[in-house]
């Protein structure tokens with residue numbers, strides 16, 4: 001059975017997109033001395049040489065102004081145990097100051113952004129290009145540093161966003 005949905009209805013658009021499973025990251029930046037962060041599943045690898053990634057940032061999100069101002073930012077790739085962080089950094093209107101309290105973090109030496117220590121991998125990026133993308137902005141980052149976090153020997157399951165919910169598949 002095929003159900004055709006209305007492309008002009010954002011709810012129906014999201015119903016189909018929800019069948020595309022993605023990983024989950026927290027993107028972060030320090031702008032004017034304030035630490036900002038946001039849960040995102042739009043992270044995509046763009047290029048290996050040079051190393052580029054992109055993230056799509058909602059123009060209405062507070063993080064939008066922060067990433068534009070900062071010019072450098074960080075990505076923390078979440079593992080299966082980080083549902084709590086994923087939900088928290090997606091909560092609209094959460095207090096900006098102190099939003100990292102309760103999470104172990106390290107400050108990136110290049111970006112100045114706070115990164116989560118309980119991540120599977122981390123990157124620091126300098127903004128290389130910015131493109132309009134409807135109600136989002138496509139921010140392309142040149143990757144400047146890479147961290148692989150292997151506290152349990154590299155067998156941690158990832159955090160997956162699928163059908164509007166967080167999941168963590170058992171790894172093989």
Ligand SMILES: Cc1cc2nc3c(=O)[nH]c(=O)nc-3n(C[C@H](O)[C@H](O)[C@H](O)COP(=O)(O)O)c2cc1C
Nearest residue numbers: 038039040041042056057058061062089090092093
């Ligand atoms: C799983 C998941 C993925 C998300 N991915 C993105 C994304 O890629 N880009 C984006 O702008 N917002 C994304 N969001 C929404 C933001 O996390 C959310 O709008 C933002 O944290 C709101 O914070 P603010 O009140 O500071 O604007 C996502 C939310 C969830 C739950």
